[in-house]
Amino acid sequence: MASPSKAARGKHRWIGAIVDRPINRESCQELISVILGMYDFRLFDCYSDGFSTKVIIKVSLGNYFPAREILSNAPDIEPVSSSGKIRLVREKLGLKKKIRKKK
Numbered sequence: 001m002a003s004p005s006k007a008a009r010g011k012h013r014w015i016g017a018i019v020d021r022p023i024n025r026e027s028c029q030e031l032i033s034v035i036l037g038m039y040d041f042r043l044f045d046c047y048s049d050g051f052s053t054k055v056i057i058k059v060s061l062g063n064y065f066p067a068r069e070i071l072s073n074a075p076d077i078e079p080v081s082s083s084g085k086i087r088l089v090r091e092k093l094g095l096k097k098k099i100r101k102k103k
Contacts, residue, residue: 011061016081016089019053039063054093
């Protein structure tokens with residue numbers, strides 16, 4: 001079956017943020033779930049450098065403004081960038097795209 005067209009998929013925004021401590025992906029998922037409990041989100045990237053953790057979160061366009069406000073007020077997370085394109089958020093955070101090996 002064919003995938004839905006681009007217009008049918010819904011609009012979303014990418015939020016790039018920095019968590020002030022190094023944590024793994026599972027802990028980061030739990031932390032964001034506690035903070036953004038009522039909103040649907042998806043954790044895309046999570047990179048820890050030993051001092052902090054850079055994360056990229058995908059939220060729907062309808063939830064973008066409240067989610068961004070909640071993240072701004074959270075004590076452990078500092079939103080740095082947001083955009084409709086993940087490439088721009090990755091550039092702002094200084095992250096590189098993961099290269100997947102084809103099987």
